[in-house]
Amino acid sequence: MNAMAEATNGKKAIYRTTLILSVLTAFEFLLAGLKGSLSEWLGWSQDTVWLLVVLTFVILTIFKAYYIVSEFMHLGHEMRRLILSILVPFIFIVWLIIGMVIEGDWYGRLTKDAYGSNQIELPALDEMQGEQSEVTYYG
Amino acid sequence: MSKLKVDPLALGPDERPLLNASYGKLMMWFFLMSDAFTFSSLLIAYGALRIRSGAQDVPWANPEEVYTHTPVLYEVFHLEWPLVFVGIMTFILILSSVTMVLAVEAGHRRSQKEVAKWMLWTVAGGLAFVLCQAYEWYHFIVGHSDGAFRLLAENGKEVVALLVAEPGVMALKNFDGEILATGSTAFSNYVNGLAERPDVMELIRIAKEYNAPEIGALLQTGVDTYGVEGVLTSGGANMLVNEYGPPAFANLFFFVTGFHGTHVFSGVVINFIIYLNVIKGTYEKRGHYEMVEKVGLYWHFVDLVWVFVFTFFYLI
Known part of the structure; x- marks a missing residue:
């Protein structure tokens, strides 16, 4: 393979990845615009549609991340050892996601009575303007 | 594995080239890994606080009501179209990532002129993104007329x-x-x-x-x-209250997009330094353009983080 052909090949892969990323982003953008009216069109409950939309966004994001890391950052063409030593530590992140999702939900339900319903939790004015505040802001 | 080209810059055979990548590239990868951990923690904090807010029945901010300003559309035609601007920003960053790959590709062919051209486009894209973010922050802080x-x-x-x-x-x-x-x-x-x-x-x-x-x-x-x-507050947002949702929303917005913006800005500076080296002929003398590849890794990482920030802050 001469240098010329190699260059065209490399560029082809780049443009293909660009196209995929653009199409996925455009689709996400479209879905974000339509998500409000989807439940009416499909006749499904609001919660089901919300869950499906969120799931679609997350999956598409992972797809985009895969293309950026694999093609643009060239990791897909490196040795398997390098790929694994980069990716395997992210097991800890998966663990952290699961843990914090459970924790967030639990803590929210625990404090629901104090900070939920219509009451808006706002910090006291004098404490906000004072130098040192020991108030915890719940949000 | 058979198709793998041996990287001439990797450690020599007597040093057992475990990973077939140069020292510099490996270190860039491991730096990016640690940086990815930092960003993951921030986004997971966002997730935890948002889920907590949901469990408390406190409504979180609705992105369609928060990000509604687009230059020209807002100032000239008084239109507030949600998410249009952030779509443009995302596209700018993806395109600057593409010009970066093109620079790396030109570096493989040792075409100094092309590398310089694509590096300059990448710098321009990064700068445009930072400016867009400034506009977005301004309107986030000032808020809407009904604040x-x-x-x-x-x-x-x-x-x-x-x-x-x-x-x-x-x-x-x-x-x-x-x-x-x-x-x-x-x-x-x-x-x-x-x-x-x-x-x-x-x-x-x-x-x-x-x-x-x-x-x-x-x-x-x-x-x-x-x-x-x-x-207490006008419309818009500060670190204590905001018109969009719970205080944690604005705090996370400032911290996460700010931290990402800092990365973009340093990326622009680094890319510009590399561009200067390219036109000076530093890498031509060195015989390879691996430095462009290394900053390229960093720049794609910034794009990668934005993909996640875009999803969690602007879409969901």
């Missing part, structure tokens, strides 16, 4: 009424949305431009001055009967 001042009672926590700047008029509303009094445009404009948390006495004074005696009188009643002590 409200919250009037606080004595204990400093109870919200008594809302002072709402509506287009052309200032209205004092109770929590059922009933308008108690309205004030003149001059007053509205003035209050809109105030820094957050003006004193309630200051507001009463301004009301008199700007021909909005009804509001002044009502505020005075608030002070006398409810013990209104202060006005």
Whole structure:
């Protein structure tokens, strides 16, 4: 393979990845615009549609991340050892996601009575303007 | 594995080239890994706080109501189209990632001119992105014309009424949305431009001055009967309160997009330094353009992080 052909090949892969990323982003953008009216069109409950939309966004994001890391950052063409030593530590992140999702939900339900319903939790004015505040802001 | 080209810059055979990549590239990878951990923690904190807020029945901010400003569309045509601008920003960053790959590809062919050209485009894309972010932050902080001042009672926590700047008029509303009094445009404009948390006495004074005696009188009643002590915030956002959702929302927005923006900015600076080296011929003399590849890794990482920030802050 001469240098010329190699260059065209490399560029082809780049443009293909660009196209995929653009199409996925455009689709996400479209879905974000339509998500409000989807439940009416499909006749499904609001919660089901919300869950499906969120799931679609997350999956598409992972797809985009895969293309950026694999093609643009060239990791897909490196040795398997390098790929694994980069990716395997992210097991800890998966663990952290699961843990914090459970924790967030639990803590929210625990404090629901104090900070939920219509009451808006706002910090006291004098404490906000004072130098040192020991108030915890719940949000 | 058979197709793998041996990287001539990797450690020599006697040094057992475990990973077939040069020392510099490996270290860039491991740096990016640690950086990815930092960003993951921030985004997971966002997730945890948002889920907590949901479990408390406290509504989180709706992105379609938050990010509505687009240059020209807003200033000239007064249109507030949600998410258009952030779509453009995302596209700018993806395109600058593409020009970066093209620079790396040109580096493999050792075409100095092309590398320089694509590096310059990448720098331009990064700069454009940072400027877009400045615009976005400005409108996030200043807020919408319907952002409200919250009037606080004595204990400093109870919200008594809302002072709402509506287009052309200032209205004092109770929590059922009933308008108690309205004030003149001059007053509205003035209050809109105030820094957050003006004193309630200051507001009463301004009301008199700007021909909005009804509001002044009502505020005075608030002070006398409810013990209104202060006005918490205008529309928009600061670190304590915001018009969009729970305080944690704005705090996370500032921290995460700010941290990402810092990365973009340093990326722009680094890319520009590499561009200068390219036109100086440093890498031509060195015989390879691996440095371009290394900053390329960093730049793609910045794009990668934005993909996640885009999803969690702007779409969901």
